[in-house]
Amino acid sequence: xxxxxxxxxxxxxxxxxxxxxxxxxxxxxxxxxxxxxxxxxxxxxxxxxxxxxxxxxxxxxxxxxxxxxxxxxxxxxxxxxxxxxxxxxxxxxxxxxxxxxxxxxxxxxxxxxxxxxxxxxxxxxxxxxxxxxxxxxxxxxxxxxxxxxx
Amino acid sequence: xxxxxxxxxxxxxxxxxxxxxxxxxxxxxxxxxxxxxxxxxxxxxxxxxxxxxxxxxxxxxxxxxxxxxxxxxxxxxxxxxxxxxxxxxxxxxxxxxxxxxxxxxxxxxxxxxxxxxxxxxxxxxxxxxxxxxxxxxxxxx
Numbered sequence: 126x127x128x129x130x131x132x133x134x135x136x137x138x139x140x141x142x143x144x145x146x147x148x149x150x151x152x153x154x155x156x157x158x159x160x161x162x163x164x165x166x167x168x169x170x171x172x173x174x175x176x177x178x179x180x181x182x183x184x185x186x187x188x189x190x191x192x193x194x195x196x197x198x199x200x201x202x203x204x205x206x207x208x209x210x211x212x213x214x215x216x217x218x219x220x221x222x223x224x225x226x227x228x229x230x231x232x233x234x235x236x237x238x239x240x241x242x243x244x245x246x247x248x249x250x251x252x253x254x255x256x257x258x259x260x261x262x263x264x265x266x267x268x269x270x271x272x273x274x275x
Numbered sequence: 276x277x278x279x280x281x282x283x284x285x286x287x288x289x290x291x292x293x294x295x296x297x298x299x300x301x302x303x304x305x306x307x308x309x310x311x312x313x314x315x316x317x318x319x320x321x322x323x324x325x326x327x328x329x330x331x332x333x334x335x336x337x338x339x340x341x342x343x344x345x346x347x348x349x350x351x352x353x354x355x356x357x358x359x360x361x362x363x364x365x366x367x368x369x370x371x372x373x374x375x376x377x378x379x380x381x382x383x384x385x386x387x388x389x390x391x392x393x394x395x396x397x398x399x400x401x402x403x404x405x406x407x408x409x410x411x412x413x414x415x416x
Binding site: 190191193194197198201236239240243244248249251252253254255256257258259260262263264265266267270 | 372375376379380381384387388390391392394395396397398399401402403406407408409410411412413414
């Protein structure tokens, strides 16, 4: 009887180890830092588009579809991180031609920044970041096409 | 922890197959395009051959011979006009971007970065043809 009770205590003691008893605890994934950086970049780009639309409403037809795609990027990134709030950096504004060129430069910089963050991301997040990066590179190309049209 | 070597081989072979299918598609599209657009298609086609050489050498460095391109590939829709030829070029670039995203899921950081840069190039080319952008090039929508 005593021996049986001792065995039960031993089982309970093992049980109390919980997840730790199964092996080393997994480290936090680097995805969180990568996601936060990518979310911050998207928010900054979105702020720039709002600012550009406020100062140059004539660009609405060109900028609205691109802004919608940034909102889709932000939603896809946020869906992977619960409670994601990152303070956006203030956008800048310029004249109409300057706006398109400046937006294109910002898109190109964002595309490059995403590629630089791929190495530590999980495979599926890396694919999402690369696809967003490709979208932003194509935005830069589209804005330059519109910028060079009189 | 690293994936088995076969995974990277398979992803590289999938990109090679997509490049070969795109090269074939550009041949069809070029026959329906006016001169200026045909010149642009020829530039894309030449860049596809450069990408093919890069893929063949990456496979060779893994001891894998590159399969030859097929004689013909199924087109996603009939191409009988300049407009459908332009649509085909844009479609092929988006498909190719998807194949390059396969490299981005690999462990090898060099292949990841190269795949991502190539997906950018494909998306830019698609926009050049179609005059519009998409939110997630290469990912099914």
